[in-house]
Amino acid sequence: MNRPTFLGMPATAPPGVGHLRGDESFPAAARRSLADPQLRRNLRHATTTIRAKSAGVIAESPDWEQLRAAGAAIKADTLNRLPELLEQLEAKVIEAGGVVHWAADAVQANQIVTDLVRAAGADRVIKVKSMATQEIGLNEALHAAGVTAVETDLAELIVQLGDDRPSHILVPAIHRNRAEIREIFLREMPGVDPALTADPSALAAAARRYLRETFLSTPVAVSGANFAVAETGTLAVVESEGNGRMCLTLPRTLITLMGVEKVVPTWRDLEVFLQLLPRASTGERMNPYTSMWTGVTPGDGPQAFHLVLxxxxxxxVLADEVGRQALRCIRCSACLNVCPVYERAGGHAYGSVYPGPIGAVLSPQLTGVDDNASLPYASTLCGACYDACPVQINIPEVLVHLRAEAVDARRRPTAESIAMAAAAYTMDHPRLYEAAQRASRLSRVAGRRGRGLPPPLNGWTASRDLPDPPTETFREWWAAR
Amino acid sequence: MVGRAVSARDLVLGRLRAALAGGAHTPVEVPRDYRHEGTLDLDQLVERLTDYRAHVHRVAEAAVADTIADILPAGGTVVVPPGLPPAWLPPTVTALSDDGLDNARIGAADAVVTGAAVAVAETGTVVLDGSPDQGRRVLSLLPDRHVCVLRADQVVATVPEALARLTPQRPLTWISGPSATSDIELIRVEGVHGPRKLHVILVP
Incomplete structure (x- = not known):
């Protein structure tokens, strides 16, 4: 539900701008992707690869669970003190020679960035991959103002050249395989070698040649931020290719747009997130490049720095005491990679720029649940996302909470709303949840396969077999491994 | 508030304060029982750098110039930060000391040679902080080959130890292997926009 906008009342993201809402419901969009066998093959291959890599480097960290607990607590503490930490960050950035802007919504943020680009006299900007700028539809806003935004991350470039939409937080072109990427480059990349092969290193080299001159000649860059340290005013961008370093180093003007929840209290907090993020995200001990900067450094890098909050x-989202944990997200995309629904439906089905389990809890809260009412249902509640999350976001708990809210919004108590309210309470209380899971295993003995569930739950089993509950719950298996 | 223009800053901060106003917040205690220090193992650093396709050379400091001569083609051009020890450079290469070199000259060089601020053994990471032997960030970005000379006493075992040694106000670049991407089918490919070759010369 959209709340009225006046000072002091938290407001949801406005409609008509940005990419938080899909054109159709999740089931309708998912039906189409499920019918695309190539897409499903690409996704299965990619998520299987990244899960194995990530599991390998997480197993190398003997203190992974302690790091997760610390990461979750740092973010929870941050959210509790968000206003004062933002004020501290603002003061530190200004002290270091930066300029800080505040944007209440996508419309204001797009206007601020457009005005800054115009003031710098530029008609082209280079961009580092940034979820926040996609969320607000910055490229479209710049285009409307006559400014070309060039995406420099390889996957974003593939999406942009293919006139496509991103489908994964970390690897936006995950739905494309090498042959499809080669075709896009041959068709859309100016000056490309017609003999280009589908070898990934040849495709990467083509992007290097294509973008090098653009990096050197564009006076303004727009980036997001992975972290901003309130204590010091330091910004951090984590990346792999070096396109981030190019954008953060070469232009005269740097504009960084970040969601307010990206702030962390202290410099020391980075010691936790720099261990959690690469292992959970790309499955690396450390990503190839991380850049950190504080305001402006005379003689080194951009001499004008603007931070847009x-x-x-x-x-x-912050106003919802259950749902606010979604703001802990560090955009690693581990939850996408372990999700059975994402692996089959793909990122486009979620409509929003935030796909997968985290998108299913974040997007409806940012827009108001009415505008993304099908997303809280885009999950089997299997809990794999919770176990994979490096900052311990209990995604199933928030999903169930939002389902109850979506049902409430329809203002009639149904069997479902009552069941979801009970499930929300149960999932809030881990012991009850485990007991309920064990009880469902008992039904393995009590029930006979093939008869389905009793009314009113037979709507589900009318078109499906009710699977036998497993002999061991996921949580039991996880605890025992 | 009616009739008065409200700044976006006041609006955002006001909304966030209102969002938090409902509940009583007990301060969150951050558990920091993760590892802070580890046992330093230079072999681990070498193994992890190599695992991410960096080339590692372990030599005495007196042999740095000879090592660089082996890495770089004779007659090649190297960009160097102004504070780089001259003894590290072999006579076989032409050194361009950075006195405000333009990007075209930096990008056309065969390599850049820098020192380092800190390295992390467990993650195979070298950190540059813009000190005089490391120079401006652009120096280690545009050339296709980066040769980084690292002293053993600059190496720590863990990420927390590295952060404790660094000064946040300096421009910092954390480097773990050469530029890479996993954007095509999640297969790691070395060499996109940054240097495609990273050589680390580790001296005692």
């Missing part, structure tokens, strides 16, 4: 519905 974005709300766009985050205040509304």
């Amino acid at each position: 974005l709300d766009n519905g985050r205040g509304a």
